[in-house]
Amino acid sequence: EAQVTQNPRYLITVTGKKLTVTCSQNMNHEYMSWYRQDPGLGLRQIYYSMNVEVTDKGDVPEGYKVSRKEKRNFPLILESPSPNQTSLYFCASSLSSGNSPLHFGNGTRLTVT
Amino acid sequence: GENVEQHPSTLSVQEGDSAVIKCTYSDSASNYFPWYKQELGKGPQLIIDIRSNVGEKKDQRIAVTLNKTAKHFSLHITETQPEDSAVYFCAAPLYNFNKFYFGSGTKLNVKP
Numbered sequence: 001e002a003q004v005t006q007n008p009r010y011l012i013t014v015t016g017k018k019l020t021v022t023c024s025q026n027m028n029h030e031y032m033s034w035y036r037q038d039p040g041l042g043l044r045q046i047y048y049s050m051n052v053e054v055t056d057k058g059d060v061p062e063g064y065k066v067s068r069k070e071k072r073n074f075p076l077i078l079e080s081p082s083p084n085q086t087s088l089y090f091c092a093s094s095l096s097s098g099n100s101p102l103h104f105g106n107g108t109r110l111t112v113t
Numbered sequence: 114g115e116n117v118e119q120h121p122s123t124l125s126v127q128e129g130d131s132a133v134i135k136c137t138y139s140d141s142a143s144n145y146f147p148w149y150k151q152e153l154g155k156g157p158q159l160i161i162d163i164r165s166n167v168g169e170k171k172d173q174r175i176a177v178t179l180n181k182t183a184k185h186f187s188l189h190i191t192e193t194q195p196e197d198s199a200v201y202f203c204a205a206p207l208y209n210f211n212k213f214y215f216g217s218g219t220k221l222n223v224k225p
Contacts, residue, residue, distance in 0.1 A: 004156075033213070042119075042202060043157070043215040050211065058212060090156050097211055099145045102204075104156030 002027045006091050006105035013081055014113055021076045021108045023091030031094045032074040033058070033102070034066065036087040043090065049074055050097060081112040115140045115207045119216025126193055127224050134219045136203035137185040143205045146179060146186045151200045151218075160201075161188070193223045 004025045013019055025032065033048040035058075045058030049068040063085055065077040074093075078085060088109050092102040116139040126132050138146075144165035149157035163170045163177045163186065170177050176189040190197055203216040 035215075040122075040217055042117075042217040043204075045212055045214075048211060056211065092156075097206075099206060101147060101159040101162060102149075102157075102213065104149075104158070106154070106156050 002103070004091055004093055004103050004105040006089075006108050008108060009106065010109050012111045012113065015082055016080050019078050019081060019110075021078075021089060021091075021110070023074045023076065023105060024072050025074075025091075025093040025103070026072065027093060027095075027103065028071065029093035029095055029103070030071075031097045031100075032068065033092050034064070034074070034076050035090045035092065036060065037090060037107075038087050046076070046089075078110075081110075083112050086110060086112050115143065115205055115212070115214040117203060117205050117214045117216045119203050119219060121219060122217065123220045123222070125222045125224065128193060128195060130193055132188075132190045132193055132197070132221055132223075134188045134201055134203070134221075135185060136187070136205075136216050137183075138205040138214075139184065140205065140207060141181075141184065143207070145206055146177070147204050148177060148188045149202045149204065149215075151202065153199075157202055190221075193221075195223050195225050197221060198223045 034046040035043040047066040049055045091105045094100045094102045119136045147162035150160045151157040179186040201219045
């Protein structure tokens with residue numbers, strides 16, 4: 001089954017403790033992206049990747065890192081999480097950049113205390 | 114960057130009625146306009162999309178219309194059913210297609 005898999009689904013952590021949210025897709029998609037969803041703000045793009053070893057900032061990249069060492073994986077790294085990063089995070093992939101449908105994972109709800 | 118505005122933020126309709134959600138965008142070079150449906154506890158799922166070379170597209174009870182001159186596009190759901198209750202997002206890419214901008218979402222409630 002074609003899908004985007006994120007882990008974990010829920011994560012509670014403390015300020016400053018490094019964490020990684022994993023994302024994997026099995027559709028051989030070139031483009032992958034991370035979004036955060038906050039009430040009233042819709043989905044805002046954090047980082048995106050056009051292909052292996054090619055990543056770029058979205059609109060809200062501060063406090064986040066990503067890597068794309070393999071085509072299927074696109075982990076999101078929070079080196080020193082802060083409470084304002086408490087949010088619902090979605091990974092998505094598409095065949096080729098922003099001109100084709102995005103396939104989303106089921107989300108990771110992160111709470112930073 | 115692209116600015117995508119979506120209205121209304123909440124919409125309540127009676128089962129069987131129609132629902133219309135509207136979005137405006139700012140980048141006149143955008144040429145791909147998808148709509149996503151998000152059910153509780155899940156990620157958004159594409160329900161319909163339209164490219165700028167057409168003005169309307171239909172898929173059963175769902176349709177999308179695009180007015181490139183006015184820079185707005187709308188989602189139309191006819192004969193609404195309780196399972197249509199969800200949050201709907203519109204989106205538009207920046208002209209170089211590397212970034213997607215989403216509207217703030219519309220929570221649709223279909224009352225049985």
